[in-house]
Amino acid sequence: MKYFLPDSQDLVDPSFDFQRETRNPERIRHQDDHYAHEVFSxxxxxxxxxLVSKAIVEGTGAASQAKYTQAQQRRILREGVRAFFRLEDHPWDRRIESMGDCGAFTYIKEEAPPFSVDEVINFYVRCGFDYGFSVDHVISEYKPQWEADLFGSGAPDNVRQRQKLTLALASEFFATHKRDKLPFTPIGVAQGWSPVSYAHAFAELQKIGFRYIALGGMVPLKTNDILNCLKAVSEVRCPETKIHLLGVTRFxxxxxxxxxxxxxxxSTSPLRQAFMDDKDNYHTLERTYTAIRVPQVQGNFRLQARIRSGELDQEKTRKAEQLCLRRLEEYDAGGRSLVPVLKALRAYEELHEPDKKTRTESARQALEDSPWKKCRCAVCKQLKHHVILFRGAERNRRRGFHNVAVFYQRLRMLTGQTPSADAATKALPDPALTLLSA
Incomplete structure (x- = not known):
């Protein structure tokens, strides 16, 4: 089983100095910063x-979701995805593949996709993707009780219309791909609201000619619902047809x-959980840890607002922050016991999170175990204890990269691609489920 990491322009600055909180002033973000595959080269x-979404690159019009600047948009279309992400001549022992999709969740509230089939195909061809998803329209409802017959006529008209539109666009997509002998592998997208409706869409896509089919709209579904849909699909799936699950992990x-x-x-869940989850921020094969909050006084708008209002004294708050950083540095180097570290963290916590439950116990667990000292990944080797600090994008995003590496290791263990599967099968919270409930 392959794992594709969706792009959301997550890069880190290799010049960032974690002691001084400074960076090279001449740094050019995309040119000098590193993607995850470069950090772990x-x-x-x-x-x-x-996986790169057209909606992320170019936006969707009035309610644009674009994360790329106009210069970046022009460059990825001009140079292609492999040059843009610096995938060529990468030292890994296998080719890093690329998928292109529409980013259907960004236009889920629209009556129809904002892109035509020709526009999407042009995007895939110009960028040089290895795989391209057909244009789809997400069905947000999951209601097995709507089934009245084999084709789900009990579902509301607008829901059935989304499936019909997705299948019609897929048919046009496949016909154009076949006619023009396009270089990427086409992937049809199945949308449904129940096991029967997903199986129907899957069967129709196979009739069109697809032998690689993605199941979309499943991110919010419970695991048993996903399994029920997969079992229904398996009854109509041709042996040679492969399935892709869009946005789903479920370890x-x-x-x-x-x-x-x-x-x-x-899925971006392993990366996002590093800084979007309330507690499961740092992953190991055996368990997760809560990152230690040491927010930057200068970079935290809540702290700054309280300082401007006179609620907090800036100098006192700044000293509490810096004392935490010194105590953590001393502890990681073996020159300080745990008690004064926790005392400093608690004193600063009373300033920056006075109304929340204390995180002292989770900090104690993380510091006592110091999992970064056991981890051999490039992030932990470089950052040391900084990897466990919830403090600014440079630390938080690198911790996300570490989580991606752990997730991939567990994936390969779970699916029998590497030995030591016992460690990988231990129960960790599913990032997708945790983030949905956060």
């Missing part, structure tokens, strides 16, 4: 490929997914 693969069930034909998945 000497370590070995931490994913199989990247413990990956072997079952694989047995039901799932050949690839994509």
């Amino acid at each position: 000497e370590q070995g693969p931490v994913f199989d490929g990247i 413990a069930h990956l072997p079952t997914f694989s047995s039901l034909g799932v050949a690839s998945i994509d």
Whole structure:
């Protein structure tokens, strides 16, 4: 099973100095900063490929979701995805593949996709993707009770219309791909509201000619619902047809997914959980840890607002912050016991999170175990204790990269691609589920 990491322009600055909180003033963000595959260039693969959405690159019009500047948009279209992400001649022992999709969740509230089939195909061809998803329209409702017959006529007209539109666009997409003999592998997208409706869409896509089909709209579904849909799909799936799950992980069930034909998945959950979750921020094969909050006084708008209002004294707050950093540095170097570190953290916590439950116990667990000292990944080797600090994008995003590496290791163990599967099967919270409930 392959893992594709969706792109959201997550880069880190290699010039960033974690002691002085400074960076090279001449740094040019995209030119000088590193993607995850560059951070782990000497370590070995931490994913199989990247997924890039047209909506992320170019936006969707009035309610634009674009994360690329106009200069970046022009460059990826001019140079292609491999040059843009610096994938060529990468030292990993396998080719980093690329997928292109529409980013259907960004226009879920629209009556129809904002892109035509020709526009999407032009994007895939100009960027030089290895795989391209057909244009789809997400069905947000999951209601198995709507089934009245084989084709789900009990579903509301607007829901059935989304599936019909997705299938019609897929048919046009496949016909154009075949007619023009395009270089990328086409992937049809199945949308549904129940196991029967997903199986129907899947069967129709196979009739069109697709032999790689993605199941979309499943991110909010419960694991049992996903399994029920996969089991229904397996009854109509041709042996040679591969399945991609869009945005779905569900660690413990990956072997079952694989047995039901799932050949690839994509998700940003391991990366995002590093800084979007309330507690499960740092992953190991055995468990997760809560990152230690030491917010930057100068970079935290809540602290700055309280300082401007006179509620907090800036000098006192700044000293409390710096004392935490010194105590953590001393502890990691072996020159300070745990008690004064926790005392400093608690004193600063009373300033920056006075109304929240104390995180002293989670900090104690993280510091006592010091999991970064056992981890051999490039991030932990470089950052040391800084990897466990919830403090600014440079630390938080690198911790996310570490989580991606751990996720990929567990994936390969769970699916039998590497030994030591016992460690990988231990129960960790599913990032997708945790983030949805956060």
